[in-house]
């Protein structure tokens with residue numbers, strides 16, 4: 641595990657073991673690269689992103705916390721403030737070539753304006769042949785705290801026209817790209833903008849790509865977001881090439897809508913995703 645500085649100033653941690661290679665930025669506790677040994681990378685990043693401090697990286701796994709999507713409060717940033725905040729590397733452990741890293745985010749005077757609650761949040765990475773990522777929340781207040789969150793994973797899928805995503809059939813979802821309106825029971829194919837929140841999705845899906853099959857699993861998450869911006873939205877997105885929608889899809893382990901995290905005083909919650917080639 642080595643600490644490095646990107647030419648544009650962002651600090652990151654590089655991991656190189658017998659099982660995998662990875663890099664994780666302190667800004668956002670954002671992993672942008674994960675490659676199991678002898679396999680292809682499992683995360684997608686736009687070549688249009690220039691890793692500027694202050695922006696989330698367009699790819700990897702942005703951590704959306706403590707709200708997902710637009711805030712109800714005018715001026716509050718989309719997808720929360722965690723992805724643009726500076727996190728601390730709190731611990732590194734290694735056993736049998738599997739590395740565990742924990743990143744923590746302090747609630748400072750700066751971000752208290754967005755989150756005045758006394759809670760603890762950390763992101764745990766377990767790096768082996770599988771990539772596991774968790775957001776761990778603990779409520780230290782003497783009142784209930786609710787939040788929404790997501791691990792906004794960008795997957796490299798080779799060719800969106802050939803992508804077959806399975807494990808979604810029959811699950812209820814709300815389509816926000818054309819709606820919002822609720823639907824259920826259709827097969828997933830990508831022929832237009834897709835921006836869906838699944839509200840009761842099974843814990844495992846598969847992305848069948850020309851390069852192989854990616855398994856995406858979730859724990860403590862009923863909800864998940866499936867997103868591809870397609871042609872028009874690609875042209876409006878920051879740090880995204882017009883053609884990028886052809887080679888990525890986001891499948892995000894989430895706690896949103898009715899599945900929001902409700903923390904009683906003293907309670908904890910851990911959202912986890914596991915990603916691997918199968």
Ligand code: BG6
Nearest residue numbers: 718719792835865867877878892
């Ligand atoms: C997805 C949302 O999760 O994130 C989309 O469902 C949104 O609506 C996308 O466009 C990207 O958001 P951002 O803030 O990273 O451009």
